[in-house]
Structure formats: structure tokens, C-alpha cells
Amino acid sequence: MIELQEVSKSFGDVVALSRLTMSATDGQVTGFLGPNGAGKSTTLKLIMGEIRPDIGDVSVFDEDPFNNALLKKRIGYVSEHDDLYPWMKGKQFVRSLARLVLPREQAETAAKEALSKVGLGVKGKRIGAYSKGMKQRLKVAAGIAHHPDLLILDEPFGGLDPLGRREMKQLVSELNQQGVTVLISSHILYELDEMSTRMVLIHRGQALAEGPPTEILNLIDQFPHQILFQAPPTELHTLSKLLIEEDIVKSITFNKEKEREDLVVITETPTTFYPVATRIIAENGLLIKHLESQTDNIEAIFDYLT
Amino acid sequence: MSITVTQDVQSPSLLEKGFFLGQMFLEKVLYDKKTYILIFVSLLPLIPYTSLQTANARDYVELVTIGPESNIFNFLILPLICLILGISAIADEKENKTISQLLARPIKREEIVFVKWITTLLIGVTIACLDVLIIYIGLSIIIQDFSILFEHPDVLFGSWLFVGLWVTVYSTIFLLLGIVIDKNALGWGLAIAYFEAFFGQFIFGIASGANSPYSIANHIYFVTAEFFLIDYLRFNIPDLEPINSLIICFALIFGFLLLSMFAIRRKDFP
Numbered sequence: 001m002i003e004l005q006e007v008s009k010s011f012g013d014v015v016a017l018s019r020l021t022m023s024a025t026d027g028q029v030t031g032f033l034g035p036n037g038a039g040k041s042t043t044l045k046l047i048m049g050e051i052r053p054d055i056g057d058v059s060v061f062d063e064d065p066f067n068n069a070l071l072k073k074r075i076g077y078v079s080e081h082d083d084l085y086p087w088m089k090g091k092q093f094v095r096s097l098a099r100l101v102l103p104r105e106q107a108e109t110a111a112k113e114a115l116s117k118v119g120l121g122v123k124g125k126r127i128g129a130y131s132k133g134m135k136q137r138l139k140v141a142a143g144i145a146h147h148p149d150l151l152i153l154d155e156p157f158g159g160l161d162p163l164g165r166r167e168m169k170q171l172v173s174e175l176n177q178q179g180v181t182v183l184i185s186s187h188i189l190y191e192l193d194e195m196s197t198r199m200v201l202i203h204r205g206q207a208l209a210e211g212p213p214t215e216i217l218n219l220i221d222q223f224p225h226q227i228l229f230q231a232p233p234t235e236l237h238t239l240s241k242l243l244i245e246e247d248i249v250k251s252i253t254f255n256k257e258k259e260r261e262d263l264v265v266i267t268e269t270p271t272t273f274y275p276v277a278t279r280i281i282a283e284n285g286l287l288i289k290h291l292e293s294q295t296d297n298i299e300a301i302f303d304y305l306t
Numbered sequence: 307m308s309i310t311v312t313q314d315v316q317s318p319s320l321l322e323k324g325f326f327l328g329q330m331f332l333e334k335v336l337y338d339k340k341t342y343i344l345i346f347v348s349l350l351p352l353i354p355y356t357s358l359q360t361a362n363a364r365d366y367v368e369l370v371t372i373g374p375e376s377n378i379f380n381f382l383i384l385p386l387i388c389l390i391l392g393i394s395a396i397a398d399e400k401e402n403k404t405i406s407q408l409l410a411r412p413i414k415r416e417e418i419v420f421v422k423w424i425t426t427l428l429i430g431v432t433i434a435c436l437d438v439l440i441i442y443i444g445l446s447i448i449i450q451d452f453s454i455l456f457e458h459p460d461v462l463f464g465s466w467l468f469v470g471l472w473v474t475v476y477s478t479i480f481l482l483l484g485i486v487i488d489k490n491a492l493g494w495g496l497a498i499a500y501f502e503a504f505f506g507q508f509i510f511g512i513a514s515g516a517n518s519p520y521s522i523a524n525h526i527y528f529v530t531a532e533f534f535l536i537d538y539l540r541f542n543i544p545d546l547e548p549i550n551s552l553i554i555c556f557a558l559i560f561g562f563l564l565l566s567m568f569a570i571r572r573k574d575f576p
Binding site: 011042045048049050051052067069070071072073075076077079081082083084085087088096097099100101102103142143 | 317318323326327330333334337402403404405406407409410411412413414415417571574575576
């Protein structure tokens with residue numbers, strides 16, 4: 001359905017994509033994961049035909065998407081930008097854009113239906129007065145109103161609260177169950193791993209890996225995770241001893257602050273580490289005050305993978 | 307509520323899409339504060355008219371073709387209207403990223419440019435004609451003679467055609483600038499607009515001792531004098547027939563429109 005073959009794209013001296021090859025398969029939810037500046041939005045703009053590749057081929061439904069008006073009937077696109085008309089009201093915006101694809105009566109019904117799907121009412125204020133979350137929902141409504149076969153979402157969770165994120169994930173899954181192929185980008189892993197049926201990792205303009213989420217997550221899990229424990233010193237020493245016995249840590253460091261001691265553990269097997277550490281803490285009745293994964297920097301993970 | 311995946315829906319015709327897109331663009335212009343600032347600014351020439359009490363002027367044409375007031379309107383206000391409307395037609399969409407919404411719909415880039423062009427002309431010509439009407443009425447009040455309003459309607463219509471041609475030519479040129487130039491398009495537009503006033507018109511004109519054929523404004527004047535305000539305006543470009551000036555004006559309009567369509571076809575919108 002979507003094929004990018006050896007695609008390169010530069011803007012002046014900045015190389016946005018370098019020989020990128022990736023695909024999105026019919027009927028799947030493809031998660032497009034990469035840190036900020038990795039080239040995700042550039043890739044999606046290529047797929048949408050907003051820009052053209054310097055080198056390489058882009059095809060969507062076996063057609064070149066650049067200035068391909070007919071193809072756009074089959075695609076819904078939600079960009080990462082605040083690309084709304086602030087003077088319009090929500091329903092007017094969705095209906096106006098749907099009107100460019102559908103006949104008048106159908107556009108009216110489709111706008112109402114799409115707004116209802118994203119949890120926005122049909123009456124309301126001008127878009128200029130919308131919150132960021134409402135704008136995000138509205139963009140999604142405009143993207144799905146004309147019943148596309150392919151839905152492309154660029155960072156759709158930005159500005160959404162936890163409930164909004166959950167609803168958005170449900171909506172994506174629901175659309176996918178109804179036959180809509182979805183390509184969804186994010187720089188946050190946990191936003192994509194649940195709902196994606198395929199994942200593509202992109203970093204510095206190149207695809208690092210492509211495949212089922214389980215394989216991708218295993219790949220990411222190979223990155224050494226750093227975990228911080230805070231507890232009374234005796235408890236930390238007991239914990240460290242038991243963790244070493246289990247052979248699940250790569251290194252252990254004690255950081256002594258003024259009035260407390262921290263234990264920093266690095267593990268190469270996070271999927272094993274967390275259940276084992278939890279069991280040790282519970283079995284030995286250790287009083288752990290604070291536990292924190294310090295490996296939330298996706299850029300560090302991607303740097304490690306390259 | 308379920309979502310139906312449909313492909314065999316009947317799409318709106320090209321004309322319908324164009325009409326609807328035009329309606330969207332018109333709404334934007336009506337909402338935009340720039341439009342009202344433009345209307346306000348374009349009425350400023352009325353102030354010197356009032357203060358100067360141009361007693362010798364007998365009708366609108368005399369007023370706007372003699373003295374510095376005409377320069378204010380023709381060389382400052384009209385280019386400003388065209389500049390702001392022409393450049394902002396596509397540049398605003400680029401700047402606000404809303405071009406992305408349009409490119410994601412089943413509309414060809416050329417269609418977007420064409421509809422934008424029509425909308426820009428509609429708004430520009432309306433503002434310019436409104437200005438002329440207000441100035442015309444203002445003049446009647448200044449010279450205390452309302453007969454010009456009723457006895458010489460051809461002056462008003464001729465003046466409308468004059469500003470209409472002016473807005474059409476210049477807005478089309480600026481439309482291209484708004485597409486091609488990503489940074490400081492307004493600055494480039496100003497440079498081009500005032501090329502007319504300082505180089506095309508005067509420098510080349512002074513060098514040849516006559517009205518310069520290198521000035522777009524001169525061609526518009528020539529066309530106006532020969533076709534729109536025959537009995538009221540005298541203007542000539544040596545060695546040139548009025549029909550040549552008319553052809554040049556149309557060539558500029560359609561040439562720049564085609565260039566705009568070509569430019570947007572090649573344009574990346576990152």
C-alpha cells in the first residue's frame with residue numbers, strides 16, 4: 001500500500017532522509033517511531049505528496065502521490081501542525097473540507113459522524129478559541145470524515161490528556177477493524193506499542209528496523225536500562241546483593257547524597273529484571289521508597305541501536 | 307456509531323469544488339483584519355483631497371490624474387492592495403501550514419492557485435472599486451457639485467475598469483511571488499511595486515523624455531486612456547499602439563498566472 005524505496009530528501013544543507021526504505025501494509029496499523037528530528041514528518045509529507053523525493057520512489061496504492069488529486073480521496077491526513085482555519089467553527093471546518101470530497105448531503109452527515117467519533121459536539125465556538133486537545137480531535141475528525149482507506153496520523157497524541165489518548169487509540173483500533181489502514185507516527189514508544197500491528201523505527205533519516213511490535217520491542221529492550229532505587233541504606237545493600245545473585249544486572253552504583261543513598265542499577269534484560277526485582281522486594285519485605293526508570297530518552301535508545 | 311468505508315461516492319464536480327474552495331477563501335479574507343486595514347488605508351487619499359480643496363478639479367478624472375493625490379492612490383494605495391492580497395493568497399496558507407489541509411484533499415495544486423487568483427481578484431477589485439466610489443462621492447462633497455455623480459457615470463465606470471485592470475495585473479504578479487518566495491515575500495513585492503514608481507515610470511521615462519514602455523503602470527494608463535476613459539484622459543506611449551499595451555497587460559496576467567501554476571506544481575511544502 002505504501003512503499004518508499006531508497007528515498008533521500010534534503011532541505012538545503014540539512015539531510016532529512018537518507019536512502020530510507022520502508023513500507024506500510026494493507027489493513028495494518030503501522031507505528032512509525034523515532035525521536036524528534038528523525039525524519040518522520042518529512043516521510044509522511046512525501047507520502048502525502050506535499051514534497052517530492054530528491055532520489056528514490058514513493059508510491060501509495062501503487063501511484064505517485066505528488067499532486068495526485070484522485071489518490072487523496074482515499075487518504076486521510078492529520079498533520080502535526082496547528083493547520084486549522086481559526087475563524088471557522090468546528091463543524092464548519094470538517095464539513096468544508098469534506099465538501100471537497102463528498103456531495104453536500106453526505107458531507108454534512110459525514111462531518112457530524114466524524115465529530116461524534118472524536119468526542120466533539122457539532123455546536124460550539126470558533127476554532128481560534130479551542131484548546132490544543134480539541135484542535136487535535138478536530139484535525140482527526142477532518143481526516144476521517146470522508147471515509148479514507150488509508151489514515152496517516154502525524155503525532156496525533158500531542159495535546160491530548162490521558163483520557164483523550166485512550167479514546168484516540170480506541171478510535172484508531174476501531175477504524176482499523178473496519179478496514180482502514182493506519183500509519184501513525186510518534187516519538188513516544190508506549191503510545192504506539194499497544195495498537196500497532198507493525199512498527200517501523202526511524203532515526204537520522206534512515207529506517208533502523210521494521211516488523212511486528214514484539215520483535216521491535218525486543219530490539220529496544222536490548223538497550224541497557226538504568227533504574228534508580230531510593231530506600232534506607234541497609235535495604236539498598238540487601239537489594240543489591242540479591243540482584244547480583246540473580247545475575248540480572250550489568251552494574252550497580254551507590255550514589256551517596258547528604259542524607260540519603262541512591263542505588264543505580266543498569267540491566268541489559270529489562271523484561272526479566274522488573275519481575276525479578278519486584279519479587280525480591282516483596283519476598284524480603286524491603287522498604288523501597290522510590291523506583292524510577294531513567295531510560296526514557298528515546299534518542300539514547302536509538303543512538304544505541306545505530 | 308460506525309464508520310462506513312466507502313469508495314464509490316460521487317465526488318463534487320471541478321466547478322463545485324472550485325466554488326466551495328472560493329467560498330472558504332472569501333470567508334478567510336472577510337475574517338482577516340488585514341482586509342479592513344486595507345480598506346481603511348486605501349481611503350487615506352481622501353484626506354489630502356479634503357485639505358487641498360482642489361478647486362480646479364471638475365471631475366474625478368481630473369482629480370486623480372493631476373497633483374500628488376493621484377500618486378498616492380495609483381502608486382501607493384493600489385499597489386499596496388494588490389501586494390497584500392496577491393502575496394498573502396498562498397503565502398498565508400504556507401505560513402499557517404493550512405496549505406497542508408488543502409494538499410491533503412482531492413484538489414490539484416493548479417486548481418488551488420486558480421481559485422485563489424479568482425478570489426483575490428474579486429476581493430481586490432471590490433475594495434478598489436469601493437475606494438473609487440467613496441473618493442468620487444467625496445469629491446462631489448468637496449466641490450459641492452453632485453451633478454458629476456449623475457451626469458458623468460461613464461467616469462465612474464471607466465475608473466472602475468481602470469482599477470480593475472490594475473488590480474488584476476499586479477495581484478497576478480504578486481500571486482507568483484507569494485508562491486515562489488518563502489522568506490520576505492512582502493519585501494520583494496514592495497521592491498517590485500515601487501520599481502514602477504521610481505524606475506519603470508520616471509527613470510526610463512526621463513531618459514526617453516516620454517512615457518516609458520518599461521512601466522506596467524504606463525501600459526495600464528494607455529489602455530485606460532484609449533478604452534475606458536476616452537473623453538477624459540490623455541496618455542500616450544511613443545511608437546506603441548493602445549492595442550499593444552492591452553496585449554501586454556493580458557500577456558502579463560495570463561503569463562504570471564501560468565507561471566504561478568507551474569511554480570506550485572514544482573513547489574515543496576515542507
